[in-house]
Amino acid sequence: MGGSRVHHRRPSTVSGVFPEHRPRRLRGTPALRRLVSETTLRPRHLVLPMFVAEGNTEPRAISSMPGVVQHTRDSLRKAAVAAVQAGVGGLMLFGVPRVHDAHGSGATDPDGVLNSALRDLRAEVGDDTVLMADTCLDEFTDHGHCGVLDARGNVDNDATLSRYAEMAVAQADAGAHVLGPSGMMDGQVGAIREALDEARRTDVGILAYSAKYASAFYGPFREAVDSQLSGDRKSYQQDPGNAREALREIELDIAEGADAVMIKPAMSYLDVLSDAAELSSVPVAAYQVSGEYAMIEAAVANGWLERERTVLESLTALRRAGADMVLTYWAADAAGWLD
Numbered sequence: 001m002g003g004s005r006v007h008h009r010r011p012s013t014v015s016g017v018f019p020e021h022r023p024r025r026l027r028g029t030p031a032l033r034r035l036v037s038e039t040t041l042r043p044r045h046l047v048l049p050m051f052v053a054e055g056n057t058e059p060r061a062i063s064s065m066p067g068v069v070q071h072t073r074d075s076l077r078k079a080a081v082a083a084v085q086a087g088v089g090g091l092m093l094f095g096v097p098r099v100h101d102a103h104g105s106g107a108t109d110p111d112g113v114l115n116s117a118l119r120d121l122r123a124e125v126g127d128d129t130v131l132m133a134d135t136c137l138d139e140f141t142d143h144g145h146c147g148v149l150d151a152r153g154n155v156d157n158d159a160t161l162s163r164y165a166e167m168a169v170a171q172a173d174a175g176a177h178v179l180g181p182s183g184m185m186d187g188q189v190g191a192i193r194e195a196l197d198e199a200r201r202t203d204v205g206i207l208a209y210s211a212k213y214a215s216a217f218y219g220p221f222r223e224a225v226d227s228q229l230s231g232d233r234k235s236y237q238q239d240p241g242n243a244r245e246a247l248r249e250i251e252l253d254i255a256e257g258a259d260a261v262m263i264k265p266a267m268s269y270l271d272v273l274s275d276a277a278e279l280s281s282v283p284v285a286a287y288q289v290s291g292e293y294a295m296i297e298a299a300v301a302n303g304w305l306e307r308e309r310t311v312l313e314s315l316t317a318l319r320r321a322g323a324d325m326v327l328t329y330w331a332a333d334a335a336g337w338l339d
Contacts, residue, residue: 038320039316039319040319041312041315041319041338042087042338043086043087043088043331043335044087044088044089045089045323045324045325045326046088046089046315046325046326046327046328046330046331046334046335047088047090047091047130047132047325047326047327048083048090048327048328048329048332049091049092049093049094049287049327049328049329050076050079050091050092050094051068051070051094052070052071052072052076052094052095052096052114053070053071053072053113054095054097054098054112054113056070056071056072057072059071059072059075062223062224063223064219064223064290064294065220065223065290065294066294066297066301067297067329068224068293068329070096073116076117076120076121077120077121079332080121080124081125082332083129083331083332083335084125084128084129086335086336087335088129088332089129089130090130090131090132091125091131092132092133092327093121093132093134094114094134094139095107095112095113095115095117095139095140096113096139096224097112097139097140100141100142101140101141101142102141102143102148103137103141103148103163104138104141104148104163105140106140107137107139107140107163107167108163108166108167108170109170110170110173112140114133114174115170115173118131118133118171118174118175118176119174119175122176123175127177130177130178131175131177131178132176132177132207133171133176133178133179133180134182135164135167135168135179135180135181135182135192136164136180136183137160137163137167137183138183138227139227143230144227144230145233146160146182146183146184146185147159147185147236148160148163155236157186157187157236158187160183160185161185161187161191162191164181164183164188164192164195165191165192165194165195166195168181168204169196169199172196172199172201172204173201176204177204177205178204178205178206178207178259179192179196179205179206179207180206180207180208180209180262181206181208181209182264183209183236184209184212184233184236184237184238185236187256189206189208189252189253189256189258190256193206193256206258206259207258207259207260207262207285208253208258208260208262209264210249210250210252210253210258210262210263211238211246211249211250211261211263211269211272211276212238212262212264213237213238213239213240213265213269214232214233214237214238214239215237215264215291217267217289217290218265218289218290218291219290219291220290220291221290221291224290240268243272243275246263246272246275247275247276250276250279250280251279254280254281254282260282260283260284260285260324260325261276261280261282261283261284261285262284262285262286262287262327263276263284263285263286263287263323264286264287265288265289266286266287266288266289266292266318267292267318270317270318273286273318273321273322273323277322277323277324283324283325284322284323284324285324285326286318286321286325286327287326287327288315288318288326288327288328288329288330290329292314293328293329293330296310296314308337311334315328315334
């Protein structure tokens with residue numbers, strides 16, 4: 001009926017198992033497993049976050065993130081070239097200034113550490129990679145929050161948007177291909193898109209941190225950027241219990257002009273990542289954050305886990321859940337393992 005077929009099956013010698021239902025046949029050799037693999041992980045899917053610190057005369061190790069450093073401008077260039085040669089898809093740059101103030105003035109200073117480093121990398125690698133910049137004030141403020149504070153000490157959303165707009169144009173002029181607004185301010189994507197368009201920088205993309213959760217997994221990152229924060233960011237980052245809210249944030253960011261959207265952290269939010277991939281009409285990124293990195297590295301150091309296998313499995317999980325790209329501190333290492 002209707003072109004359907006009735007299959008008459010013969011039971012195998014194993015009781016209750018039919019011979020055509022033996023998935024192991026496709027797992028027998030590396031070539032078979034490669035042929036039928038449902039999820040691919042390639043260097044081009046990976047973005048390497050990098051830190052550059054003003055005044056460093058040599059790279060400074062970050063104790064909570066073994067193998068990750070605060071670069072000098074010179075070591076940053078060398079590490080960026082190596083990562084690009086390894087095939088990573090992009091670089092996400094964070095700046096660590098010597099001086100902080102209430103308005104994060106260093107973020108918009110053309111000669112500040114982040115904008116200077118962006119010019120360095122654009123001159124060094126050109127268009128051979130995607131150069132991304134963290135478009136947020138937290139590294140630059142003396143209070144450590146992602147925006148400007150009002151008289152009561154709360155983050156002033158609209159005053160912060162004005163600073164983000166200035167920061168976006170400065171980063172675009174410094175050479176960034178893509179901007180990453182990570183402050184979770186309402187309307188941040190629209191404000192940045194409008195500022196870029198007015199500055200005739202319509203060529204610069206926006207990777208919106210659409211669902212950035214108030215997570216416990218950011219601890220090592222705060223060492224990496226010498227964070228000045230006391231307190232928390234729960235009034236503007238998302239509650240870890242909320243998933244539907246993340247999808248609303250994604251829809252709003254896309255409507256405001258986001259070219260891609262981000263879920264952060266990654267490992268503890270695979271359900272949100274999967275739902276975002278189903279919903280989104282633009283590419284979806286996942287950020288494998290500092291705490292995720294630190295946990296695996298600690299287990300490896302204790303001999304409890306095998307580093308390469310564990311890292312690649314964790315990255316594959318993010319791709320399987322729907323990430324088009326993954327920001328990970330293992331990007332360069334993983335690119336080498338995947339060759």
